[in-house]
Amino acid sequence: xxxxxxHNHHVILSEAASLELGCNYSxxxxxxxxxxxxxxxxxxxxxxxxxSGDPLVKGIKGFEAEFIKSKFSFNLRKPSVQWSxxxxxxxxxxxxxxxxxxxxxRLQVFP
Amino acid sequence: NAGVTQTPKFQVLKTGQSMTLQCAxxxxxxxMYWYRQDPGMGLRLIYYSxxxxxxxKGEVPNGYNVSRLNKREFSLRLESAAPSQxxxxxxxSSALLGSNQPQxxxxxxxxxxx
Numbered sequence: 001x002x003x004x005x006x007h008n009h010h011v012i013l014s015e016a017a018s019l020e021l022g023c024n025y026s027x028x029x030x031x032x033x034x035x036x037x038x039x040x041x042x043x044x045x046x047x048x049x050x051x052s053g054d055p056l057v058k059g060i061k062g063f064e065a066e067f068i069k070s071k072f073s074f075n076l077r078k079p080s081v082q083w084s085x086x087x088x089x090x091x092x093x094x095x096x097x098x099x100x101x102x103x104x105x106r107l108q109v110f111p
Numbered sequence: 112n113a114g115v116t117q118t119p120k121f122q123v124l125k126t127g128q129s130m131t132l133q134c135a136x137x138x139x140x141x142x143m144y145w146y147r148q149d150p151g152m153g154l155r156l157i158y159y160s161x162x163x164x165x166x167x168k169g170e171v172p173n174g175y176n177v178s179r180l181n182k183r184e185f186s187l188r189l190e191s192a193a194p195s196q197x198x199x200x201x202x203x204s205s206a207l208l209g210s211n212q213p214q215x216x217x218x219x220x221x222x223x224x225x
Contacts, residue, residue: 006153009151034213042218043115043201043216043217043218043219044154044201044203044216045216046213046214049213090153090154097161098144098156098159098169099156099214101146101153101154101155102153103151103152103153104153
């Protein structure tokens with residue numbers, strides 16, 4: 001079965017800093033990948049998804065992710081973070097008919 | 112737009128008590144899911160329902176039961192609550208199991224077992 005690793009458990013940044021959160025999945029073939037965000041006290045919301053085609057995926061709020069098949073990675077990036085990006089970020093991969101989530105990365109952005 | 116609605120939002124139980132968490136979606140989705148979220152462990156799938164009338168075990172089903180009451184509703188029951196079940200529970204739905212459509216999540220139920 002698929003698994004997902006998010007190696008950054010807690011990231012602290014100042015506003016305007018660049019962000020990259022790592023996500024690796026366990027095996028190849030056709031993969032469907034997602035990034036979800038959970039703002040404090042709220043439910044998970046979809047940031048972006050990759051199914052096929054252009055490996056650079058644009059999402060909401062200026063986020064993007066790059067699918068690199070040779071590295072089994074789907075890292076999330078944002079060139080300049082804002083205080084409002086403070087949240088927990090989850091990478092997920094579709095495994096047959098279910099989603100497998102990573103353990104999450106907590107991002108804190110300070111003004 | 113209500114989306115996925117979970118009740119209650121908070122609950123405290125004593126060990127051994129039973130409880131049912133309710134979930135309803137108004138998006139006409141076929142598939143529904145129950146997850147638990149624990150610190151450092153992300154979201155783990157408890158049970159899911161591909162369509163009305165079907166349910167299947169996920170990664171951590173022990174100690175739970177589910178009922179897919181109709182297309183809209185999917186409930187999660189703890190028959191005899193244990194402290195290890197203290198967690199935040201999320202319900203989600205998607206258009207079709209195994210499709211490329213994303214899952215939509217409810218606001219969660221924060222459950223504490225004393």
